[in-house]
Amino acid sequence: MSEAIEGAGMGxxxxxxxxxxxxxxxxxxxxxxVISAIxxxxxxxxxxxxxxxxDEKDVLHYYELLESSRMQKNLVYSLWFDHPVTxxxxxxxxxxxxxxxxxxxxxxxxxxxxxYEDILAEVDEDADLSTVWEIEIKEVEEVSYPAGRRRExxxxxxxxxxxxxxxxxxx
Amino acid sequence: xxxxxxxxWRKKEESYGEIVKKYPTISPFIITQIDVQRRGVEYTRxxxxxxxxxxxxxxxxxxxxxxxxxxxRDGTSICTSIFSEAxxxxxxxxxxxxxxDVVDDRIVLVDEDQVIDxxxxxxxPRYFDKLTSNGTxxxxxxxARPQRFHINMNKYCHFWxxxxxxxxxxxxxxxxxxxxGCANELVNFDEVREVMQEIIKEKGRxxxxxxxxxxxxxxxxxxxxxxxxxxxxxxxxxxxxxxxxFPSQVNSTAFNERQLIRLYEETGLxxxxxxxxxxxxxxxxxxxxxxxxxxxxxxxxxxLYKAVEIFGKGQVNTGIVxxxxxxxxxxxQSEQEALKMNFEFAEELASHGVGLKHDVWNVVPGxxxxxxxxxxxxxxxxxxxxxxxxxxxxxxSTEMDNYRKCGMHASINMDRI
Ligand code: SF4
Numbered sequence: 108m109s110e111a112i113e114g115a116g117m118g119x120x121x122x123x124x125x126x127x128x129x130x131x132x133x134x135x136x137x138x139x140x141v142i143s144a145i146x147x148x149x150x151x152x153x154x155x156x157x158x159x160x161x162d163e164k165d166v167l168h169y170y171e172l173l174e175s176s177r178m179q180k181n182l183v184y185s186l187w188f189d190h191p192v193t194x195x196x197x198x199x200x201x202x203x204x205x206x207x208x209x210x211x212x213x214x215x216x217x218x219x220x221x222x223y224e225d226i227l228a229e230v231d232e233d234a235d236l237s238t239v240w241e242i243e244i245k246e247v248e249e250v251s252y253p254a255g256r257r258r259e260x261x262x263x264x265x266x267x268x269x270x271x272x273x274x275x276x277x278x
Numbered sequence: 279x280x281x282x283x284x285x286x287w288r289k290k291e292e293s294y295g296e297i298v299k300k301y302p303t304i305s306p307f308i309i310t311q312i313d314v315q316r317r318g319v320e321y322t323r324x325x326x327x328x329x330x331x332x333x334x335x336x337x338x339x340x341x342x343x344x345x346x347x348x349x350x351r352d353g354t355s356i357c358t359s360i361f362s363e364a365x366x367x368x369x370x371x372x373x374x375x376x377x378x379d380v381v382d383d384r385i386v387l388v389d390e391d392q393v394i395d396x397x398x399x400x401x402x403p404r405y406f407d408k409l410t411s412n413g414t415x416x417x418x419x420x421x422a423r424p425q426r427f428h429i430n431m432n433k434y435c436h437f438w439x440x441x442x443x444x445x446x447x448x449x450x451x452x453x454x455x456x457x458x459g460c461a462n463e464l465v466n467f468d469e470v471r472e473v474m475q476e477i478i479k480e481k482g483r484x485x486x487x488x489x490x491x492x493x494x495x496x497x498x499x500x501x502x503x504x505x506x507x508x509x510x511x512x513x514x515x516x517x518x519x520x521x522x523x524f525p526s527q528v529n530s531t532a533f534n535e536r537q538l539i540r541l542y543e544e545t546g547l548x549x550x551x552x553x554x555x556x557x558x559x560x561x562x563x564x565x566x567x568x569x570x571x572x573x574x575x576x577x578x579x580x581x582l583y584k585a586v587e588i589f590g591k592g593q594v595n596t597g598i599v600x601x602x603x604x605x606x607x608x609x610x611q612s613e614q615e616a617l618k619m620n621f622e623f624a625e626e627l628a629s630h631g632v633g634l635k636h637d638v639w640n641v642v643p644g645x646x647x648x649x650x651x652x653x654x655x656x657x658x659x660x661x662x663x664x665x666x667x668x669x670x671x672x673x674x675s676t677e678m679d680n681y682r683k684c685g686m687h688a689s690i691n692m693d694r695i
Binding site: 183184187188210211212213215217219220227236 | 305306307308349351352353400401424480481482483694695
């Protein structure tokens with residue numbers, strides 16, 4: 108685990124632990140969070156989160172504000188039929204892909220009401236909150252291009268156009 | 279233990295696991311909801327130790343504070359009934375209940391030592407234990423589920439005034455007798471107004487209100503007094519809203535056109551239900567004799583179609599107590615035949631814009647049908663699927679009665695995806 112975390116800074120990260128820097132940027136809302144989920148009839152929906160946060164147990168909380176949205180329906184579908192969801196976390200320096208399993212749809216009770224009041228304060232009084240989706244993160248992978256390119260060269264050295272290894276005719 | 283379990287019942291029908299496999303497009307959460315409503319639950323000591331009366335919505339059974347119901351991980355409410363362990367007229371020929379237990383610090387549903395899923399107890403609204411100026415606990419004036427509040431406008435049903443006129447599956451006759459003719463038979467409208475002032479402090483809690491109650495047959499015209507009761511209650515509820523209309527449903531005895539227009543125009547009501555209870559006309563006459571006497575099958579249908587004209591398509595539905603159509607001796611003997619009848623009639627209603635919903639029949643102690651047994655889980659899942667498909671075919675929105683506003687209707691819950 109510690110190797111993986113060290114590796115994160117080097118763009119080599121693939122594990123099930125979310126790097127602290129990513130957590131921090133999701134929680135202070137400086138990262139962009141994009142969630143994708145499959146739904147009925149194999150429809151796929153992607154949406155930029157109005158709000159997301161990662162708690163101390165590495166559970167990602169995704170706030171869906173629209174009850175009738177395609178994303179809300181797809182998240183219900185993914186929970187009902189046990190499909191994974193994907194979350195892209197985009198910071199200025201890095202991009203991470205998180206693969207998660209939905210644990211719970213929080214939509215009633217005292218905890219939900221606290222979240223609801225926070226949304227009204229943070230977004231605007233006209234906002235509603237449908238559900239806080241609690242997603243257990245099972246896999247984390249850095250998907251920034253430089254990291255991916257380095258990984259591809261290491262793991263698949265013969266997947267390329269050959270001009271990368273031709274001799275230089277001008278030399 | 280009030281119910282008597284048929285020890286061979288598992289051999290006679292497909293199991294929960296088999297039904298989940300048989301219907302891969304139906305959510306296992308919905309199948310769980312149906313089966314738990316059908317079979318009921320019991321709580322282990324460990325599960326009851328997790329109950330906190332200051333947080334959870336509970337009811338008394340003997341000395342114990344039992345959670346009134348459960349929530350699943352997807353937010354589905356399971357409305358289980360908590361009956362006192364009455365020895366008299368207790369249901370017979372029933373199935374084992376599900377067990378609510380604690381495993382690895384989580385509250386779970388268990389059947390035959392298998393954990394089915396995690397469940398959560400309902401948290402009660404903050405107004406519940408406050409008192410009205412008359413000293414009534416507010417939770418007794420306005421009841422609640424996790425995301426809706428509801429008012430029992432009238433605690434007694436006057437079909438029971440005439441011997442043999444009450445619905446045969448209904449337990450209200452026995453339990454409501456004590457309210458008959460009492461000052462508190464009707465809800466107190468001033469108290470409703472007071473509770474509404476507390477409800478508006480709870481942001482994020484409620485998505486709708488439902489009003490229902492026992493039938494009141496009196497008035498200048500049949501049901502006029504019942505109509506007055508709903509209008510006054512809705513007007514009291516309406517004092518809390520800044521808009522004329524608010525998400526609301528009345529589930530009443532079938533009003534005529536004039537009454538429906540008054541209900542729509544004089545209140546903030548947005549949607550209307552009158553329950554058919556049983557779709558088969560002959561069985562309606564046998565099972566709901568009082569209703570059938572005053573409101574024949576054809577008349578209920580006509581009134582529902584009028585309601586669609588007044589409230590709009592998607593704002594009117596009707597319910598059945600699904601399973602009573604198989605009650606002995608006059609009911610259907612084959613589940614297939616009963617389903618066929620239900621789908622044919624449902625299709626006729628839906629083609630006129632009437633939405634469908636079904637409650638899962640739970641044999642009620644003290645009801646005339648207390649010796650009956652409910653159909654198989656397969657029957658209920660098939661019915662759920664069929665009702666949902668008919669609603670889709672006729673493009674009828676489910677929003678008036680969705681999983682937040684009610685939660686009891688499995689076919690409507692299918693619309694979440
Ligand atoms: S109408 Fe029938 S089911 Fe409803 S309360 Fe009266 S007797 Fe019971």
